[in-house]
Amino acid sequence: MKKILAALALTTALTLPGVALARPVTLTTTLKSYGGDGAYLAIYVTDAQGAYAGTLWMAGGKAKYYEHLADWYRATGGNASEINGITGASVGAGRTLEITLDLADALFDAGYTLHVDAAVEDMRDSPNDVSVPLTSTNAGQAVQGRRYVASLTYAM
Amino acid sequence: MTRLLHRWPGVVGLALLALLAVSGAALSIFPAAERLSSPRTDPTASIAEVASRIQSAIPGVEQIRRSPSGRITAFWFDNGTPGSAVIDPATGQAIGSADPNQIERWMTNLHRSLFLDDTGRLVSAAGAASMLLLSISGILLVARRTGGWRRWFAPLRGPLAGRIHVELARAAVLGLLLSSATALWMTASTFSLLPDGPAALDQSAASGKKGAALSAMPLLAATPIDDLRELTFPYPDDATDVFTLKTDSGTGAIDQGTGQTLGWVDLTAWERATETVYMLHTGRGASLLGLLLGVMALAVPAMGITGLVVWAAARRGRPSIKGNASPSGADVVVLVGSEGGSTWGFAATLQAALTKAGRRVHVAPMSAFAPGRTRAATHYIVLAATYGDGDAPASAKGFLDRLSALRAAPSAPVAVLGFGDRNFPRFCAYAEAVDTAARTKGWNTLLPFDTIDRQSPQEFARWGRTLGQALGIPLELDHQPVAPRTTGLTLVSRRDYGQEVQASTAILRFALPRLGFLQRLMGRGFARFEAGDLIGILPQGSTVPRFYSLASGSRDGFVEIVVRKHAGGVCSGMLTGLQPGQPVEAFLRRNPTFHPPRGRKPLILIGAGTGIGPLAGLVRANDRLRPMHLFFGMRHRDSDFLYGAELAHWASEGRLASLATACSRGEHPRYVQQVIARESAALAAAIGAGAHVMVCGGREMASGVAETLAAILEPMGLSPARLKAEGRYVEDVY
Ligand SMILES: Cc1cc2nc3c(=O)[nH]c(=O)nc-3n(C[C@H](O)[C@H](O)[C@H](O)COP(=O)(O)OP(=O)(O)OC[C@H]3O[C@@H](n4cnc5c(N)ncnc54)[C@H](O)[C@@H]3O)c2cc1C
Ligand SMILES: Cc1cc2nc3c(=O)[nH]c(=O)nc-3n(C[C@H](O)[C@H](O)[C@H](O)COP(=O)(O)O)c2cc1C
Numbered sequence: 108m109k110k111i112l113a114a115l116a117l118t119t120a121l122t123l124p125g126v127a128l129a130r131p132v133t134l135t136t137t138l139k140s141y142g143g144d145g146a147y148l149a150i151y152v153t154d155a156q157g158a159y160a161g162t163l164w165m166a167g168g169k170a171k172y173y174e175h176l177a178d179w180y181r182a183t184g185g186n187a188s189e190i191n192g193i194t195g196a197s198v199g200a201g202r203t204l205e206i207t208l209d210l211a212d213a214l215f216d217a218g219y220t221l222h223v224d225a226a227v228e229d230m231r232d233s234p235n236d237v238s239v240p241l242t243s244t245n246a247g248q249a250v251q252g253r254r255y256v257a258s259l260t261y262a263m
Numbered sequence: 264m265t266r267l268l269h270r271w272p273g274v275v276g277l278a279l280l281a282l283l284a285v286s287g288a289a290l291s292i293f294p295a296a297e298r299l300s301s302p303r304t305d306p307t308a309s310i311a312e313v314a315s316r317i318q319s320a321i322p323g324v325e326q327i328r329r330s331p332s333g334r335i336t337a338f339w340f341d342n343g344t345p346g347s348a349v350i351d352p353a354t355g356q357a358i359g360s361a362d363p364n365q366i367e368r369w370m371t372n373l374h375r376s377l378f379l380d381d382t383g384r385l386v387s388a389a390g391a392a393s394m395l396l397l398s399i400s401g402i403l404l405v406a407r408r409t410g411g412w413r414r415w416f417a418p419l420r421g422p423l424a425g426r427i428h429v430e431l432a433r434a435a436v437l438g439l440l441l442s443s444a445t446a447l448w449m450t451a452s453t454f455s456l457l458p459d460g461p462a463a464l465d466q467s468a469a470s471g472k473k474g475a476a477l478s479a480m481p482l483l484a485a486t487p488i489d490d491l492r493e494l495t496f497p498y499p500d501d502a503t504d505v506f507t508l509k510t511d512s513g514t515g516a517i518d519q520g521t522g523q524t525l526g527w528v529d530l531t532a533w534e535r536a537t538e539t540v541y542m543l544h545t546g547r548g549a550s551l552l553g554l555l556l557g558v559m560a561l562a563v564p565a566m567g568i569t570g571l572v573v574w575a576a577a578r579r580g581r582p583s584i585k586g587n588a589s590p591s592g593a594d595v596v597v598l599v600g601s602e603g604g605s606t607w608g609f610a611a612t613l614q615a616a617l618t619k620a621g622r623r624v625h626v627a628p629m630s631a632f633a634p635g636r637t638r639a640a641t642h643y644i645v646l647a648a649t650y651g652d653g654d655a656p657a658s659a660k661g662f663l664d665r666l667s668a669l670r671a672a673p674s675a676p677v678a679v680l681g682f683g684d685r686n687f688p689r690f691c692a693y694a695e696a697v698d699t700a701a702r703t704k705g706w707n708t709l710l711p712f713d714t715i716d717r718q719s720p721q722e723f724a725r726w727g728r729t730l731g732q733a734l735g736i737p738l739e740l741d742h743q744p745v746a747p748r749t750t751g752l753t754l755v756s757r758r759d760y761g762q763e764v765q766a767s768t769a770i771l772r773f774a775l776p777r778l779g780f781l782q783r784l785m786g787r788g789f790a791r792f793e794a795g796d797l798i799g800i801l802p803q804g805s806t807v808p809r810f811y812s813l814a815s816g817s818r819d820g821f822v823e824i825v826v827r828k829h830a831g832g833v834c835s836g837m838l839t840g841l842q843p844g845q846p847v848e849a850f851l852r853r854n855p856t857f858h859p860p861r862g863r864k865p866l867i868l869i870g871a872g873t874g875i876g877p878l879a880g881l882v883r884a885n886d887r888l889r890p891m892h893l894f895f896g897m898r899h900r901d902s903d904f905l906y907g908a909e910l911a912h913w914a915s916e917g918r919l920a921s922l923a924t925a926c927s928r929g930e931h932p933r934y935v936q937q938v939i940a941r942e943s944a945a946l947a948a949a950i951g952a953g954a955h956v957m958v959c960g961g962r963e964m965a966s967g968v969a970e971t972l973a974a975i976l977e978p979m980g981l982s983p984a985r986l987k988a989e990g991r992y993v994e995d996v997y
Contacts, residue, residue: 171455231338254345
């Protein structure tokens, strides 16, 4: 279980300077017991047109493997500045990643979608393992992933 | 220097290297097993053909992969649940599970990161770096030991551990070099220290249409299946997505509507290099090589253990010489001939004093004499002890042969100093022989031949002053002998003999001392000894140890010696006065020359007085009932028949084949050599058939025995000297 309480770096497009316009959101990602090494996870947001808007978290430290997070990699070109300061360890099978960050109010109910790309060594890459629209009604609801992610919940 | 670079990574990294090697060897099996179990592909088939077959068998297929071993795996999505299977490329049908092998995964993680993630990867990489260092320095050392590159596979001599170590190294070193170098490359790649990332794929926009058949895609049709790495299908509901193809030569994108290639990028040279390294290290794609490397890796634990034994033996044998100069840079070369190690102490004192006076001094065993490697030398100094009957001590073996094999003596002059004991009839005889051989060779003398009696520091200091004069420097040699490290032995029982015949003798039995784990593991000190080895005892106030032959082996579970009390004798008086429960400080000295050779050839054991001790020990340990014939001389049957009762018992068990005794007092006074003369026919037959002779005890007895045997052997064209040279006649005399 991993808990990060720091506010997201201001350089990303997703947070706003004023605390009044942002709220703390806790993202809980639980992985299936898929019987492999630790998974790399890219957690990021796309806008209503499906265009990449920004990254919330990168689980996994070796840039060499980022190309296996295929959608995220295609959107960002693997650009390291996208994940500066928001990188943690990879997540073991059956484990839970919990992060808390301040997200801008404007992201909710405005067509934005939260995505998780996952990759595990020697196993099938799983871009877009989870995707869930960011809405106030979805908050608190667990969403199933496709391959490695058992459930994803965001709570405000 | 090379030796240091070899020793320390080996000693420090032993456990880690053994772990990496054994896990690596285990991992080498998997690629071979995968290769054997994977169905063969038809090499003329194209990716398009095989992929079409798979697509019709598994409509939801998302990705097809080919591993370097040739195994083809498909991944698919079926009603929201992912699936995967190994595929028969001939039919496209799923034939087995594609789940990763858990044992292999566990072993891989152990091997590359010790389950410690990045920290562990760095530790493993450090292990690989030491393996590389060990391989390189080891290659240099083997070449040095065998006498050059051309003699790389020359037969070896020396102690067993060292031979095993070098034999294994010669067979395995190329594999270890390859495995460790590739491991370092792979670590560098993992930590993104190499520019071996993929080049960006520049692709034109997709048509936005869907539905082209796989067979209508030129790139797939033109690429043979054996080149495939990975073919990824577009997302079912994303018309802008493309087919992505990775092959042995690069990556391409294919339009799912038109089937046309949208872009292609070749592997960079760095990527290719990394992939080759990966193949060489893991055996994936080269499974036979992988197996070979795995077998070679198995030599690592054995080399670690034998290496440790060699290192420990070298440490035991001599004190460390601080700041020993390299052979090529030294102006004074000190050659040491020692068996018990005390002469090394004198050499260390000499080296320190000369170094202080500004000389560069290289100290080496006499057996490593190689003037070709010490060309800068201006002076040679030989310090040599004497053993046996004027024989070379252990660290001087082969010196005289090396000297006589030289085309010419070195131009730098030499001084020979003998270490000995005036109680022996041939005082410093070996050192004298060395001095004579040097003159015969025309080697200039720096100082006249001199001797040191019983390790006398005063005599050494006096010789040092003459040496200083010859070198033109003031030289004060203040030698403080280091006492050998002793172990406390407690007397458990004593049996007394011989008082009535003025030969007070006691069989003293001590408890086996408690030993540390490491001592036991290394067989050091009292952890492992045999009858015929010696224990040394340093009486208070004396720097010269007295030696006593062991009448037991470590397997007997006790330490036994036979001591005769000398009138006024310091050590023998102390020992024969010892009562059960009292301790004595002793150290173990191995005496390998006085062990019988293996095999079932008969042994002829001859001893008198206390000389019975090691011989009785041999008979006691004769579990394999090898024929042993004992000739034992005493004074009087009723007074000093040492081991009398046991010998009768051992004879009834078959451990002792025959016993002949001689009593120098009483009704028929006789010496042991007279009994031998009486049995001359039987002895001649036995020796002619290959029996070994072992003699132990007083010097006079031994020379009497040698004379008698000479007469017996003469008609056969043999002599004790000849048998000695063959190692079939050994003596332990004092
Ligand atoms: C390889 C080897 C194996 C041996 N094995 C055995 C063994 O198994 N059993 C055994 O009993 N011995 C053995 N010895 C002999 C043993 O080591 C000693 O030499 C012996 O015990 C005498 O030692 P010490 O200290 O009693 O006599 P030391 O004090 O060294 O005296 C040596 C001799 O000088 C005489 N002496 C001493 N002081 C004087 C004096 N002031 N005036 C005149 N004479 C004097 C003594 O009587 C004695 O004979 C072995 C020796 C060797 C080298
Ligand atoms: C078994 C044995 C035999 C020896 N034989 C002789 C000998 O024949 N002549 C001699 O001068 N010294 C002899 N010595 C004495 C040693 O040469 C002397 O103690 C020397 O200083 C030992 O040096 P080291 O400890 O470096 O081996 C013998 C010592 C032992 C233990």
